[in-house]
Amino acid sequence: MLGQPFQRRLQDAAHSGRVFHRLALLVAAYCFATNAYAADYRSVREPVPVRKAPQEQAPIAFYYGPGTPVELIQERNGWAQVRDKDGGGLFWVPANALTTQRTxxxxxxxxxxxxxxxxxxxxxxxxxxxxxxxxxxxxxxxxxxxxxxxxxxxxxxxxxxxxxx
CATH class of the missing domain: 2.30.30.40 (SH3 Domains)
Incomplete structure (x- = not known):
């Protein structure tokens, strides 16, 4: 049998380990959440039709003028899904119509x-x-x-x- 003081030290160490582990998980979750929501902004290189789906045959919703800033949501098969300042929905433009020059x-x-x-x-x-x-x-x-x-x-x-x- 282990002595009472030794058992107490083991319990304290185990508790400290659990606290440290929980703290590390909290920090990791915070970092992940912060990075997950970091917006990736681009701007439109040239006048471009804005479509409702990532394909040339999709209906044109409207046009973005040169320099218009957009938030890049994702890129897929040469298309970029974007959101603009009006936040009225997600739209698609050709990915090569965007530039990293910020506006x-x-x-x-x-x-x-x-x-x-x-x-x-x-x-x-x-x-x-x-x-x-x-x-x-x-x-x-x-x-x-x-x-x-x-x-x-x-x-x-x-x-x-x-x-x-």
């Missing part, structure tokens, strides 16, 4: 582009809804802001005002 699209009737990532920074321009801007991924920004390229150079837009980042 964003304005959500509101008036979107302010600032000279710095601060709401009190100089106003560079005010854009209408559905204006497409090239995302400047090289420029580091504080939380809540994205850097975009405009005719005046780099500007900053509040993330809540654009879709596709």
């Amino acid at each position: 964003v699209i304005t959500r509101h009737a008036e979107t302010e582009v600032r000279s710095a990532p601060d709401k009190s920074a100089a106003l560079l321009s005010v854009l209408p809804a559905n204006a497409v801007l090239r995302l400047n991924t090289a420029q580091r920004t504080p939380p809540g802001w994205v850097a975009v390229e405009t005719a005046q150079g780099t500007g900053y837009v509040a993330k809540r005002d654009v879709w596709g980042w």
Whole structure:
């Protein structure tokens, strides 16, 4: 028979192992969930018909213009299943019609582009809804802001005002 103190230490070690194991599972689940929901954005290279199924004979729902940002859901047999800012469903476009060059699209009737990532920074321009801007991924920004390229150079837009980042 094992002595009482030794048995207690074994129980404590087993309990610690279970706690560690559960903690490791929680961390792994969090990492998996975070990666599983990380959006993969692309932009449309050229005007392209948007179809309801991944085939040339499928009905055309509408057209995307050049630069339109889309969320890539999956690729299959040369087709890309995408979602746009309106979120009205999933559609298909030829995969080669998409580029990894990132763009964003304005959500509101008036979107302010600032000279710095601060709401009190100089106003560079005010854009209408559905204006497409090239995302400047090289420029580091504080939380809540994205850097975009405009005719005046780099500007900053509040993330809540654009879709596709």
